[in-house]
Every structure is written in structure tokens, then in C-alpha cells.
Amino acid sequence: MKLHAILILVFMLAIHVTSQADTITHCGNGPFGDVSTLLNSVGIGNNNCAAETTAETFAVPGSSGNIDLIFTFKRDTGSFKFSFGYFDISDVTASPIDQKKGWAIEAISKANLVFDDRLHNPSATAMRTIPAGSVLAFFLIPNNTADFFLSNPDLFFPSQTANDPLRSPLFSVSDANPGKLDQMLSFIGNEFTLFTFEDLTRAGPSDWDFTDLAFTVNRILLPEPSALLFLLMVLPAMVIIRRRKRAKAICHSLLVSVFLSLLLVPMLISNEAFAMPLSGYSESWDVDADVAGWRKNTIVTTVSVVETGGNPGGYLLSEGTGFATFDIGAVTDLPQVIGNYDGAVWTALFDLQLISGEFDNLWLRFQANIVGASNGWLKPLTTTIPCGMRWRSFSVSFDPAWTDSEAMAAGWVTAQAISPTAEPSASWSDTLGAVSAVEIRISGEGPLQAGIDNFMLVPEPDSILLLMIGLATLRLGRHKVFRSLHRTKN
Numbered sequence: 103m104k105l106h107a108i109l110i111l112v113f114m115l116a117i118h119v120t121s122q123a124d125t126i127t128h129c130g131n132g133p134f135g136d137v138s139t140l141l142n143s144v145g146i147g148n149n150n151c152a153a154e155t156t157a158e159t160f161a162v163p164g165s166s167g168n169i170d171l172i173f174t175f176k177r178d179t180g181s182f183k184f185s186f187g188y189f190d191i192s193d194v195t196a197s198p199i200d201q202k203k204g205w206a207i208e209a210i211s212k213a214n215l216v217f218d219d220r221l222h223n224p225s226a227t228a229m230r231t232i233p234a235g236s237v238l239a240f241f242l243i244p245n246n247t248a249d250f251f252l253s254n255p256d257l258f259f260p261s262q263t264a265n266d267p268l269r270s271p272l273f274s275v276s277d278a279n280p281g282k283l284d285q286m287l288s289f290i291g292n293e294f295t296l297f298t299f300e301d302l303t304r305a306g307p308s309d310w311d312f313t314d315l316a317f318t319v320n321r322i323l324l325p326e327p328s329a330l331l332f333l334l335m336v337l338p339a340m341v342i343i344r345r346r347k348r349a350k351a352i353c354h355s356l357l358v359s360v361f362l363s364l365l366l367v368p369m370l371i372s373n374e375a376f377a378m379p380l381s382g383y384s385e386s387w388d389v390d391a392d393v394a395g396w397r398k399n400t401i402v403t404t405v406s407v408v409e410t411g412g413n414p415g416g417y418l419l420s421e422g423t424g425f426a427t428f429d430i431g432a433v434t435d436l437p438q439v440i441g442n443y444d445g446a447v448w449t450a451l452f453d454l455q456l457i458s459g460e461f462d463n464l465w466l467r468f469q470a471n472i473v474g475a476s477n478g479w480l481k482p483l484t485t486t487i488p489c490g491m492r493w494r495s496f497s498v499s500f501d502p503a504w505t506d507s508e509a510m511a512a513g514w515v516t517a518q519a520i521s522p523t524a525e526p527s528a529s530w531s532d533t534l535g536a537v538s539a540v541e542i543r544i545s546g547e548g549p550l551q552a553g554i555d556n557f558m559l560v561p562e563p564d565s566i567l568l569l570m571i572g573l574a575t576l577r578l579g580r581h582k583v584f585r586s587l588h589r590t591k592n
Contacts, residue, residue: 124276125156126284126304128312136313137287137298140177144318146291153291158274159191160295160319164234170384170558172320172451173216174294175226180301180314182245183220188230189213191239191275198278203259205278206271210241210248214414215492217317218247228495229451229556231386231415240274240286242315244301261303269303281305287312294320383438384558388415399433399541408553413453413493417555422459422548430550433469433541439559440471443502443534446561451497452542452554459550464543466498471538475528477517479509480543493555502534 128137129151138148146153162169193212196204216228232238243251251258251271261270261280274297276284283304289296301314385394391407398405402422409416422430450466469478483496500512509530516527527533540559544552 124282124284126287127154127156128287128289129154134310134312136177136179136311140296140298140313140316141289144176144292144294144296146289146296150291153289155288155290157288157295158239158276158286160188160238160240162232162234162236162238167234168231168386168388169234170386170556171230171232172558172560173228173230174318174320175217175222175224175228175315176296176318177298177313177316178219178224179311180244182301182314184245184301184315185215185219185243185248186217186241186299186315186317187213187215187248188238188240190236192237194239198273198275199282202270202278202280203255206241206258206273207252207255209239209273209278210243210271211252213241213248215248216495217315218492218494219315221494226495227449227451227497228453229384229558230413231384231388231556240297240299241271242273242285242299242301243271244269244314261305272299272301272303279303279305294318382558382560383436384556386415386556387412387418391416393418395436396432396434399431399543400429402428403430403432405432412553413455413555415555417453417455417553419457419551419553420544421551428548429543429545430548430552431541431543432554433539435539439540440537443537443561444531445502447499447501448562449497449499449560450540450558451495451560452557453493453495454542454544455493455553455555456544457551457553459546459548459552461544461546461550461552463545464496465541466496467541467543468533468537469539469541470528470533471536472528472532475526475532476538477525477527478533478537478539479514479516479527479530480520481514493553495556500534502531504530506530 128134128141132138133148141148141150141153162171187210189209189212191209194205194208196208198205214230216230217226246268257268258270261268270280272279272285274286276282276286279285280303285300285304287298296316296318298312299315300308300310300312302308304310385396387394387407391409393405393407396405396418398420400422403420404423405418405420407416408419411417418432420430420432422428452466454464464483465480466483467478467480470476481498481500483498500509500514504512506529514530517524518526528536542554542557544550
């Protein structure tokens, strides 16, 4: 068993939909040069033809509840400024073959925007909370926006093939494209699904590079400490029984299991060794209008949950009252986000929409439980979010082991760097070793109103991986813990 497979389970499931369209593949019709480079850079490998699929859709795993998916923008070699997103294919009732315009209108009107090429660049990430069991299809609007298409759909049909902004939207579902031609490649490997789009319709002049947009989709599941205890203590015994080893082997394995338990269980329980929130944290504010442990971050701020209009579903609304130039945002000190972050590289992700006011800065902030030095460190994220724009996604990775100089080189600043009269901050490593609160802070001239959605803290599982090394001594074998099933086109 690959040990990391226990720690990060990425579910990639694409289902079959009857198709009359053509199929194009990198291995069968290529190789395409830019795709070859991309496959090597993401760790799948250019010559790994077994990784290529003919998937048109992505089925979200599970049968109930919501699932957090992470989209990562990998490549953009085209000159068009595109809009990209997804929709639940079951929401579209028109025929992609006989009612192309109606199908496109219906799909995009019910879609969720993920990346806008005017705002996002490769390496951007976006988290979306999606109902389990949904079947997602993808769209790309070359050189235009979803809003403009929906306000003037007749201009886009029949599709233009010249270099102009009136090309029909392109879809992962080939039947919906001009000429029913395939415009997307897909691959699985390295624990994610990779999709690549060609933004010039193959019904006209096209360069066939298939990296005008490349993105990955994955889902991260990290076991709770109790699950780790189960794996360390119960699973070895189950394997022993199932394999019916000789008595000598049973005694040997039990002794190893007991030794590992005596060694590792105290480490799991000890705050000194594992004080960080091992399972990560996410919140999308979709349940019962509950602020879910978040509160106002300044004296003039109020926070509440709006049940619709989020990205998608509900979202946390932060608004200023009384002072037009005072910061707003939200802060939390939930047990899942405070404590010692040592032992892993982390990524924080969230979505933001500025609803009203004149925005001038946005920060992610970690405060410390250190007397006289609690103001912590902040990461300036952007100064360019126009009011009234669609939701925008932000992500930032950080290493608690950085020195102060390394943290500053990565763009982090202390509170005094922003306000010289502020209380001093502890060192970077001391702050991340004793986090007391996590804050999203927004400044500008108001009255300010902003929406926050899909906040997530994700640790790399290196420290948990160390705990699982002991399983190798029990010779568990190389059983698969997940399967990725992709449908194929006819």
C-alpha cells in the first residue's frame, strides 16, 4: 500500500454519457508539444499513455452531503482572455446536438465561475463546495465573459472562427461544440485529474496545442487522529487474522503492533508533539445560517450569514457600521485553527466578493498566543478587487519553519510594518507555533461590505506520514485504497 494513499484520498470519477462526437487524444493523435511539457511538469509523464482518459465529465464522489474540490490553474498558453467554470450536467435539459445555443445558454446560466483569465494566472487555486454525487461538465468562453454571452447569446451562434470575441462557448461535452468536435484532453495520475482545453475551435483554423487552459481537480481527505489510532492498532490485527499466519508470525506482528502503539499513541495525545490541527479545516457557511465560530474582527464590523449568493450556497457577510474608513473582515479562534502549526507546509484558501465600498487592501493574518507580542503576521493578498465583481479565489502557502527573513521574502509582514505603533509581533516561527486566531482583514473606504466563502486550511501530510511508517513493518501489501473510474465516449 502506498502510505500517502491513506492520507490523501483523491476521488476522480467520470461517468458515461452517450456521445456522437469525435474523440481526440494526446497519445493517439499527438503528441502535442505543450501537452508533453505539461505532463512532465505535473509528474504524470509524457509517455504515460495509461494515464490518458476520454472523460468529458467529473462525477463528485459520495451520495450525500457536500464535498470540497480544489481547482488549480496549471497552464495558459493562449492569447484569448477566457472565462472558465463548471455546471451540473443534470441541470441542462436541452440537446447539445440539436439545440446548441439553448444548451449553451442553459448550461452557462446555471454555471459556477472558477477562473477568469482577466483576474487569475497559472498557479491560482479555487475551492468549491459541491453536493456529493453531482456530475460536472466544464465550459470555456474564448475571449469573452459569461455575463456578456448570456446578455447577447445570438451574437455567438453560429460560431465565429476568426480571431474575434464572438466565438461560441466551448465545452468538455464534445457534442455541444461546433462540429461536435472534441476540445479537451483529460489525464489521471499523481493523485489528481488533469484537464486541458484547446480554445480555438477545431471546426476552423486551430493550433491544436491543447494548453490554452490546463487545470487539475482533486479532493483532499485527511484522517482524524482517532482514525490514525485505528489504523495503527486495529488494522494490523485484521490483516493478521485475514492472512492466517502461523502462530509465530502472529506473535511477532502483535509485538510490533504493541510496540508501535506504545511509541506513537502518546505522540498523538501529546500537545507537544502534535498540537497542530492535523485534519485541516474548511467552512462554506451553507448550514442553517450559522456563522460557524467566526466573529467580527473590528469594533465597527458585523458578521452574518447570507443563505444564497455564495460561491455557491451561503456565505459570510462582513459589513462596517459607523465608520466609513475602518477595516472589516472576520476572525475565528476555533480549536481546529489554533495551536502549533509546526510539522507541515500549509495552504490557506478562501473566496472573496467586495459588495460595496472602495477597497484598498486584503490580508490573511495569524495572531499569536504570546503575551506582549500577539499581533502576529499578515500576508497582503491584493489591492485590486473591483466592487461588484464576481467571486474571486485566493490561496497562500506557508511554512511554519521559515525564518523571519524567509517569511518576509514570501511576502509576509508583521503588524508593525503596517502600523508602526502596533504592539510588537513575535518571530514568525514563534507565532506559527502558538496561533491564537486566524483573520481575513479588508480595508478601504466605505461603508464596506464583503462576502467571504469557502475558507480552508490544508496541511501537507508529511508529519502524519511519519506515523504510518510503522505499518510497513507489518507487511500490509500494496492494496489500493481508492479507484478512479472514468467513462469513455462512444
